[in-house]
Each structure stands twice: as structure tokens, then as C-alpha cells.
Amino acid sequence: MKLQIDGQDHDLGDLDPRTTLLDALRERLGLMGTKKGCDHGQCGACTVLVNGRRINSCLALAVMHEGDAITTVAGLEADDGTPSALQEAFMEHDAFQCGYCTAGQLCSATSLLREVKRGEPSVLTPMGAELSLSELSDDEIRERMSGNLCRCGAYANIVAAVRQAAEAES
Amino acid sequence: MIGKATRRVDGPKKVRGAAPYAADQAIEPTPYIGWIVEATIGKGRVVSIDTAAAEREPGVVRVLTHENTPKQIPYGETRDGSDADRFTMSHALLNGTEIRHPGQAVALVVAGTLEAARGAALLVKVTYETDDGRYVVTGEEPEDLLVVPDELDGGQEPDVVKGDIDAAMAEAAHTLDVEYTTPSQISAAMEPHATIAVWADGELTLYLSIQVIGWAITALANTFGLEKSQVRILSPFTGGGFGSKLGVHGDAVLASLAAMTLEHPVKVVQTRRSVFVNAPHRGSSIQRLRLAADAEGKLLGVGHDSRMPMASYGYEFAEPTAAGARASYETPALHTVHRVVKVDLPPIDSMRAPGEAIGSLALEGALDELAHDLGLDPLELRLRNLADREPQSGKPFASNDLRRCLEKGAEAFGWTDRPEPRQRDGRWWRGWGMAACTRVNMLMEGAARIRLDADGRARAELDMTDIGTGSYTILTQIAAEGLGLPLESVEVVLGDSRLPETAGSGGSFGAATAGGALKNATDNLCARLVELARDHGDSPLRGAEGEGRVAEGRVWIGDRSLGFDEVVGLVGGELSAEGSIAPGENSEKYAQYAYGAHFVTLRVDGVTGEVRLERALGAFSFGRVLNPITARSQLIGGMTYGIGGALTEALHVDPRSGAFPNRDFAEYHLAVQRDVPPLEVHMLGEPDEKCGALGSKGIGELGLCGIGGAIANAVFHATGVRVREMPITPDKVLAGLMAQGD
Structure with missing residues (x-):
């Protein structure tokens, strides 16, 4: 195995x-x-x-x-140890406190960016709407990150971090 | 450095998954895994326990039960008969047949792998004798079941009564007499309680998920009859606590017991479901609010009485539910009486902001009701009743910034634009609400050490924990500022019981206590550096004239200076100093609180009754801001916590057995990402020199206090439905809408 x-x-x-x-x-x-x-x-x-x-x-x-x-x-980081744009954005926006949920948040957000790029809708996406990273709304980010709990309550900062990474990647 | 926006110094570790929490530690030999078998009854005793099938499972090392483990000091007692509290007393488990509460551990299956332990745990057969237990507080209890607690959490008196509330209620132009209730709640730190225990050479070492290391050492010594020096705890990272990790719980005791019995490291990580019953929760509350006011809205009487459960076994803990009523608003008559009913539930203890979190829901809701009755802006009602001195004691405040929080918060929010109530927009009702918040500020005893090495780099050492609050970061700032060093030249080492003892993280006292101790240690080191530079026989500055000081990483006498490395070189390889802090005169002389005001807008679905927040703003004042980044995070974290408390969180109790039917995250609903609207935080305070060495007040709990009241008040403003039974779930809102014909 x-x-x-x-x-x-x-x-x-x-x-x-x-x-x-x-x-x-x-x-x-x-x-x-x-x-x-x-x-x-x-x-x-x-x-x-x-x-x-x-x-x-x-x-x-x-x-x-x-x-x-x-x-x-x-x-998630580059081979030379450089943090990914999301990792960097999480640090910049203080998108964690205790850090225990952070690995999951980061993996989830990494996948989120790819899902949006592929045009995969969420429950909030209007039928037939074109999705783009540059126009990803905060509510879309919230919806797509709602499977990752954070009891310290860093949600607002996580949204800011994901938005920054989405804009950087668009 | 202090007060500057400084990124979390442990951020790079946390975003790489490289911060080691308790269960992550690499130990040789590989620890066995312990799996807890929980009692399936509420109260009673074990009659028989059959472990044969479990022990036959491949990989199982031993099934520990009360029949094959060494005797411990009885639960609730101490090894030497000394006094102990709930954090330091014996936490013995498997120490007899008694089942005190639902879910209590009756066995620990120890195996080489997690899968073997978990699988074998299903094969342990236990029979019980069940006693009748009391599991809920209904408000219908007869007088003789009402217990007056010795004291409330934080040392407050159970009863504070001044003036005559009955007379005020009889005579006032406007009165209100209502009951609010809050359900049991769970801290729900994302890291489940976890321990790796190692027993070697008569020393017990625990890698432990904990908030306060010192108390845990005492508790383990008291549980196993060890000297405190025989116990070591390492806790460099703790994945949240919120009160539930102030003390040790089943994982720590059972892992230790197994490690000592088997002489092999043992890891016990509580399952999420286990955390609900083998770690503490917040008790439910029934709160009676009485308000009396004259025609202008001046308060003539405030009554805030509560009835809550208290664990029937081992220890006393009662929340100061009326703490806010005792501290916030001027009134000639104050009636605050706390009664508890003993129950046989899993441990009831501190959860983030004990007292104020749930008390403010009722008090701030009742004030909104009174304002409505008076036809007065609820903001104005509060502004008319602010206190000049602490209402319960008449003591002066160290500082009281509640007016500024209310006024600045309202201005930033645009409160004057609040529309008329009951605005309907399609299927949505829209409403605005506000509430004030007050949270007691505490300072504890603590110590710290600071070292300078031969290269002039600093290392701060203390047994403080970082449970997500930012301890590593603010302590780095404090040491760097004290020594005039860049942040990169300071290393902070935490979470080791061999380091100077602090009070750990809890009650929002962590930063002021550990930080104050470290500041004093740093001051002491600076004094020593100056003394050496001026007086040491080999110092190039010996006998130099002028003021001695430490700045920019150098030691100055007048306008001449030496590098730290040079001064340290005078005495060999290293220089260190210790410092300490303790609550002093100012803690006695002044009433100390942090303050805030919350403003929210929301919409309520007229069809389903669901509440969706749209915007929340908090204006807070808490003395000196040590780091605006981590401070803001604590405040938005508190606000987020309070959103769950107001709208979704309720731990239900089966009154027949004490079982919690919803003990997981599928059924106990924390606020999730989409429940949280854009949050705005304003930090208004200035250093309060009466509060500790740093002039800061605690903020770990402040953001939570009051936001639930603001939400409830906004729901009323939106719909005309007043929900007094928390949380404000759709069924309750919908019933209210239907009752009024909407």
C-alpha cells in the first residue's frame, strides 16, 4: 500500500x-x-x-x-519554500488565530480558486453566470468556505485573504 | 514596538502546518493510542465490565478499567489535604465504580494503532446500576434545591443588593419584569482536548493541550499523588481553549494513567463527541430581568437574578451572570442574586466570558424593551444611565469609556439613519439593533525571564500559552521594545512548565499578566546592563558620567555606548533577569472594565423566520492596544463567537438521562463563514496606567459580550418579535410572526 x-x-x-x-x-x-x-x-x-x-x-x-x-x-508552498499566494495572504490578513483549522482552510481555499477558474458554480452563482476570479464576490467566498469551521472567528480575515489571492491569480 | 501593527510571529509555522500541537509531537517510542469508553448512563455505578473480547483484538495492549489501575487520590481531593479548586484538585478517573455524569470514562482501550483501539472499544461490555439524576434546571425547582454558591467565578459575591427594587418597581412610571433564558453551550475549540503522556525515571511528561500550565501541574500531582516537580508539561501551541482548557480533563488523566501503568508513551485525543462530555460546557441559564425607570428613562431599579446548574460533584462553579448589571448602569436600586441547582451533568465550567456573555444577552435585551416602552432611542437610554462609579461598590473606575464607545460607534455606524421599525422588503424584514458591553479586567500573578546571549540576541522564557491570542507576537514586541532590539533578535519560548510560571491564558488576563511580567523582567535586565557597563572592572565605560539607559540594542552611559555582546562578554556567555507582576493596590482601589458598543443590521426571512446578519460594527475601549492586528482579530473573533451564541448554538439535554443528543458539529451549530457579515472594529482606548505594567486591558472575551443583545434587538426592530429564549432560531421567530398575524 x-x-x-x-x-x-x-x-x-x-x-x-x-x-x-x-x-x-x-x-x-x-x-x-x-x-x-x-x-x-x-x-x-x-x-x-x-x-x-x-x-x-x-x-x-x-x-x-x-x-x-x-x-x-x-x-502548498513552492519547491524553494516560498509560501503560496494564499499562505502569504493568510499571514498578511491575520486569517487565523490558534491555527488549528488553518491547514484545512488553506487547502480548501486553494481548491476554491481552481473551482472558480473551472467555472464550477456554488449555490449562490446565478444560473449560467460566468465566474471569474477577479469578480469573485465576498459572498461566494463565504459560501465556498463554509465547510471549514474556525472557532477563533477569523472568518472575516479569511475572506479578505482569499479575495486577495483570487485577485492576484486572476 | 508595542502598539505597532505586527504580523503574528508564528504565522509562517501555522500556514505551513508546522506548529506542533499536543497530539502532533513526535515521540520515541511511538506512543500507544488510548481510546475512551464512555458510560452510557447518566448517574450510577459500574456493576461489571467485561474486557475479554476487546483484549483479544489484535494490537490491543491493555484495557484499563477501575479494576486494574492503581488507586488515585479521590476526585475533588488533594494529595495532602490542602485546599484546591476545580483547576487544581484531583481529576481521578477509573478510580472506582461511581458514574458522576453522562459520558464519564469507564475504560481506556490502549492499542498499538488507532484503528485497533477504536475497534476494540466497541467490544467492551459494561453493565450499570442507574440512579435517578437531575439533568435540567427548569425554573420550577422548589426553594430547597436552590443553592447559594460560595462565590461566583472571578470571586464575586453571589448576592449584591442595594436599595429596594420592589419599591422601585411599584413606583416607577415604566417597569419591565421579564425572563430570558440561554441554553447550555460548548466552547468547541477546534483542537479537541489531547495529551501524549510519557512516564520515565519517575517523571511524568505531558504534551498537553492546555490554557494554564501551572494549574495543570498541581492537578496532576493531586490526582496521582506525585510531587509537582515530578510533572512536566509542554504546550507550545494550543488549538483554542475558550475556557474549556483552563484545567485538565479525561485525555490528560487517562493518558497519564496508561503511561504510568504500561511504562510506554500513550496518546489520548478526545473524539469530538467525547469533548462535549469529558470536557466542560457552559450551563443553561434562566434570568429574571427587572427594570424600573422614570418618564425620562432614568433607571430607578435594575434587577438581574439568575438560576443555573452547578455540577453536583467535586467542585463549585457559578457564573457571575449579573456582572454586567453590577457594573454598567447607574441605579439607586440594584438586585442581583445568583442561585444554582445541583445537577448530574458533564462538567460545567467557564466558557468564553463567563457571566457577561449570557448576562449581557438578557440585560441588553431588557434595556431595548424598556427603550421601546419609553419611546426612546435605545442608544439614548444607555447614554442617560451611564455610571460615574461602579454601581455595585461605589468604587471609582480605573477608566470608563462606555460613553465614547457608544457615541463613536453610533457615529461610525450611522445609527441616526436607523429607519422606522418593521421595514418590509419583499420577503425580508429589515432591522437595526445595538447593545453595550462591559467585561471585567483582571490581572493575576506571573513571572518571566529574559536572557541575552553572547551575540546580543534575546530570549524570553515563560510558561505562558498561546491559544491563538497572539502571545508569541505581543511578548516578542514587549521584549524587543524593552531592549531596543528588532523583532528578529528576540525569541520567545512558551509552554514549558520548567519556565517561570505565569497565569497562562484565560479570563482575558493573559496579556497583561505575562506581558507585564516580561516587561518587568526586561526592565530589570536593562538595569543590570547599565550597572555592568558603568561599574564592571573590565568595562570600557567604567566610571563614565551621564544617564544610563538601554536603547537601539546598546547600553548607553551618557553619549557613550556598548553593544549587548560586549556587556554580556564582561560576565561570560550570558546574562539573564527575571521579573514578576501581581495584582496590586489598583486592582483593589479601582473597578476595572473594558468597554464596547455593538451595532448591527440584519434581515429576517418572513417566510422561514431565518435571521441573516448584514453588517456588524463594534467600538471598543480596552486601554493600550498592544498590537492592532492581533487585537482586532480577538475582537472580530469574539463577535463571531457571539453570533453563534445568539442565533444557532444550543446544547440540548435529555432530561431523563442527561445525554446531549446533539454533541457534534453537524447538530451543534457554530457560526460558519456564511453566517458572518462584514465586521467593522474601532479601537478607541488609550493606555490606562492603573491597569498593570502595560496599561492594557484584556480583550479575549470583550468582543463576544453584547453582540447577541444587539442581534436580538435588531430582530425585534425588524419584526416586532421579541425572542427571549436564546438562541433566536427560525422556529421561534416564525411563531412570533404568526402570532402577530404576519
Whole structure:
């Protein structure tokens, strides 16, 4: 059983099939960047990217993802260690306090930008409307980030950070 | 440096997922995983416990129960009979058959992997004898069940009564006598309570998710009969607390017990559902509000009495629900009486802004009702009743900026443009609301150390925690300012019980206490540097004339100076100084509060009753602003927390068994991103030198106080429906709309 995480191959041997992707990352591989907030897909803290799309890693079994490209928060920065535009924007806008939900927020927001680029609508998007990163409304950002809870209450700053990254990327 | 907008120094770690929280620590050998088996009854005792099937599961190391674990000091007691409070007493578990509350741990399954532990936990068979328990406070309790708590959280008296509220109510032109209720709530820090325990050479080391390290050390020593010196706690990052991590809970006790029993590191991370029952929650409240006012809206009487649950076992904790009523508005008659009813629920304890958070919902709602009755602008009603001295004690305030918060907030919000009530716009009702907020300011005892190394770099050391408040950042600023160094030349080390003891993070006292201690340590170090530069036999400045001072990272005597490295070189490799702080005369002499005013607009769906916030503005005054970035974050964080409290959060209780039927995030609804409108924060304060060494007041809880009242008042302004039973969920609004024919 192998997993490819942040560009690196990891051998998990005979992994217990009950192991979630989240627990495989944390407890088997010691990759602690991804956090467990609820283990039930209710908080988003464990969000990672699988082949570029966000999922709750607590709701996925590790064995389902052999051969997939998995990106965690540790894989968002450039190869030379430069933070991504989103990571930079999160720091600039103080888009976190305790930081526990931050890995999930960042992975989720990274995926959000790609979803908008692909023109994928949210429940707020008017039927047939063209989506663009440069005109992404704050309400669209709020809606698309509502699966990621933050109890410290950094939501307003997260919106500002995502908006900045969206504008930079448009 | 202090007061400058400074980015969080731990930001680069946090955005890379590289900040190690308790359960993230890499330990050798790899810790076993402990999985908690919870009691499935409310109150009673374990009759039998069959662990055979669980222990046969591959990978299971041991199932710990009361039958095979060493005896601990009984829950609630201490190792030496000394006094202890709820944070420092024994927190023994698996120490007998008694079940005090629903969900209490009855076993810990320890296995080599999480999957094995979790799977085997399902196989533990427990039989119980169930006693009748009391799980809800209804307001119908007979007198003999009403307990007068010894004191309220923060040391306040349970009863403060002055003047004659009954006479005021009988004689006043305008009176109000209403009941508000708030439900049980949960702190819900995003990081579940977690511990890795290591037992080696007679020393217990815990990597622990905690707010206050010192109390946790005492609690663990009292639980296991250890010396405090045998316990070490490391807690460099804590993923939120909001009161629920002031003390230790099941994860810490059970991981320690297992590590000591098995002589192997053990990790216990509470599941989210477990956190609801094996960590504290805020009790429900029934609050009676009585207001009496003359025709001009001058208050003649304020009554704010509350009835809340208190845990029936081990410790006392009662919220100062009327704290705001005792502190905010001038009145000749004040009646504030707190009663509790003992219940057999999971631990009831502090949750962000105990007292003011829920008390302000009722007080500020009632004031809005009175203003409506008087035909007066609710802002004006508050302005007419501001206090010159603390209403409950007659003490002078260290500073009272409530008027400015109200006036500046109203101006910034454009409050004078508030439309007439009950504006209908298609299916939406639109409304505006406001409320004031007051939150007590506290200073505790704390100590800190600052070191300078041979290269002239500084290192601050204290057992303070950073639970998201920004401790690392403000302490870096304080040390840098004190020594005239750039931020990059200061390292702050926190979260280790071997470092000087602070009061940790809680009650909004963290920054003033830890920061004040560090400032004093830095001042002491500066004095020592000057003394060495002037007096040391080998100093090039020996005997130099002029004022001695530290600036720009150098030690000056008159107009001559030495680098830190040179001065440190005089005494070998390093120089250090300690400093401390304690509440002094000013804490006694002056009533100390931080202040704020909230203004919101919202719309209410006329079809579903759903409330959607559109805008919220808070104007706050809290002494010196240590860092406007992290301060603003704390304030918007508090406002966001309060939005959930007003609109969605309710922990329900099954009155038959004490079970919480909605103990997860699918059913207990925190505010989510889309529930939070654009937030605007104004910080108005100036340094208050009567408040600690820094002139700052605490703000971790301030933003939460009052915003719920502003929301409830805006719902009334929008619809004419007054919801006094929190939270303001669609069903309640809709029932009100239908009752009035809308």
C-alpha cells in the first residue's frame, strides 16, 4: 500500500484497511500538518487535495487513494519554500488565530480558486453566470468556505485573504 | 514596538502546518493510542465490565478499567489535604465504580494503532446500576434545591443588593419584569482536548493541550499523588481553549494513567463527541430581568437574578451572570442574586466570558424593551444611565469609556439613519439593533525571564500559552521594545512548565499578566546592563558620567555606548533577569472594565423566520492596544463567537438521562463563514496606567459580550418579535410572526 503525498511516495506496508486517509497521514506517516477536528466531515480541519480537489481526509479510507496525488498544507508552498499566494495572504490578513483549522482552510481555499477558474458554480452563482476570479464576490467566498469551521472567528480575515489571492491569480 | 501593527510571529509555522500541537509531537517510542469508553448512563455505578473480547483484538495492549489501575487520590481531593479548586484538585478517573455524569470514562482501550483501539472499544461490555439524576434546571425547582454558591467565578459575591427594587418597581412610571433564558453551550475549540503522556525515571511528561500550565501541574500531582516537580508539561501551541482548557480533563488523566501503568508513551485525543462530555460546557441559564425607570428613562431599579446548574460533584462553579448589571448602569436600586441547582451533568465550567456573555444577552435585551416602552432611542437610554462609579461598590473606575464607545460607534455606524421599525422588503424584514458591553479586567500573578546571549540576541522564557491570542507576537514586541532590539533578535519560548510560571491564558488576563511580567523582567535586565557597563572592572565605560539607559540594542552611559555582546562578554556567555507582576493596590482601589458598543443590521426571512446578519460594527475601549492586528482579530473573533451564541448554538439535554443528543458539529451549530457579515472594529482606548505594567486591558472575551443583545434587538426592530429564549432560531421567530398575524 503506497500513498503519494506532497510529491513524495510513502510505503505503508500492510495498512489496516480501517485506516482513514487522515489517520494514515498523521499516525502512520507522522505528517502532522493535517489536523483532526471532528473525524466526521463536519469541520473541514482535515481538508487535503486529492488530484487537485478538496476532500475531508477523515471521510476517506487511505486504501481508496493509492495512486492519487495527495496535497497537504505542507505541499502548498513552492519547491524553494516560498509560501503560496494564499499562505502569504493568510499571514498578511491575520486569517487565523490558534491555527488549528488553518491547514484545512488553506487547502480548501486553494481548491476554491481552481473551482472558480473551472467555472464550477456554488449555490449562490446565478444560473449560467460566468465566474471569474477577479469578480469573485465576498459572498461566494463565504459560501465556498463554509465547510471549514474556525472557532477563533477569523472568518472575516479569511475572506479578505482569499479575495486577495483570487485577485492576484486572476 | 508595542502598539505597532505586527504580523503574528508564528504565522509562517501555522500556514505551513508546522506548529506542533499536543497530539502532533513526535515521540520515541511511538506512543500507544488510548481510546475512551464512555458510560452510557447518566448517574450510577459500574456493576461489571467485561474486557475479554476487546483484549483479544489484535494490537490491543491493555484495557484499563477501575479494576486494574492503581488507586488515585479521590476526585475533588488533594494529595495532602490542602485546599484546591476545580483547576487544581484531583481529576481521578477509573478510580472506582461511581458514574458522576453522562459520558464519564469507564475504560481506556490502549492499542498499538488507532484503528485497533477504536475497534476494540466497541467490544467492551459494561453493565450499570442507574440512579435517578437531575439533568435540567427548569425554573420550577422548589426553594430547597436552590443553592447559594460560595462565590461566583472571578470571586464575586453571589448576592449584591442595594436599595429596594420592589419599591422601585411599584413606583416607577415604566417597569419591565421579564425572563430570558440561554441554553447550555460548548466552547468547541477546534483542537479537541489531547495529551501524549510519557512516564520515565519517575517523571511524568505531558504534551498537553492546555490554557494554564501551572494549574495543570498541581492537578496532576493531586490526582496521582506525585510531587509537582515530578510533572512536566509542554504546550507550545494550543488549538483554542475558550475556557474549556483552563484545567485538565479525561485525555490528560487517562493518558497519564496508561503511561504510568504500561511504562510506554500513550496518546489520548478526545473524539469530538467525547469533548462535549469529558470536557466542560457552559450551563443553561434562566434570568429574571427587572427594570424600573422614570418618564425620562432614568433607571430607578435594575434587577438581574439568575438560576443555573452547578455540577453536583467535586467542585463549585457559578457564573457571575449579573456582572454586567453590577457594573454598567447607574441605579439607586440594584438586585442581583445568583442561585444554582445541583445537577448530574458533564462538567460545567467557564466558557468564553463567563457571566457577561449570557448576562449581557438578557440585560441588553431588557434595556431595548424598556427603550421601546419609553419611546426612546435605545442608544439614548444607555447614554442617560451611564455610571460615574461602579454601581455595585461605589468604587471609582480605573477608566470608563462606555460613553465614547457608544457615541463613536453610533457615529461610525450611522445609527441616526436607523429607519422606522418593521421595514418590509419583499420577503425580508429589515432591522437595526445595538447593545453595550462591559467585561471585567483582571490581572493575576506571573513571572518571566529574559536572557541575552553572547551575540546580543534575546530570549524570553515563560510558561505562558498561546491559544491563538497572539502571545508569541505581543511578548516578542514587549521584549524587543524593552531592549531596543528588532523583532528578529528576540525569541520567545512558551509552554514549558520548567519556565517561570505565569497565569497562562484565560479570563482575558493573559496579556497583561505575562506581558507585564516580561516587561518587568526586561526592565530589570536593562538595569543590570547599565550597572555592568558603568561599574564592571573590565568595562570600557567604567566610571563614565551621564544617564544610563538601554536603547537601539546598546547600553548607553551618557553619549557613550556598548553593544549587548560586549556587556554580556564582561560576565561570560550570558546574562539573564527575571521579573514578576501581581495584582496590586489598583486592582483593589479601582473597578476595572473594558468597554464596547455593538451595532448591527440584519434581515429576517418572513417566510422561514431565518435571521441573516448584514453588517456588524463594534467600538471598543480596552486601554493600550498592544498590537492592532492581533487585537482586532480577538475582537472580530469574539463577535463571531457571539453570533453563534445568539442565533444557532444550543446544547440540548435529555432530561431523563442527561445525554446531549446533539454533541457534534453537524447538530451543534457554530457560526460558519456564511453566517458572518462584514465586521467593522474601532479601537478607541488609550493606555490606562492603573491597569498593570502595560496599561492594557484584556480583550479575549470583550468582543463576544453584547453582540447577541444587539442581534436580538435588531430582530425585534425588524419584526416586532421579541425572542427571549436564546438562541433566536427560525422556529421561534416564525411563531412570533404568526402570532402577530404576519
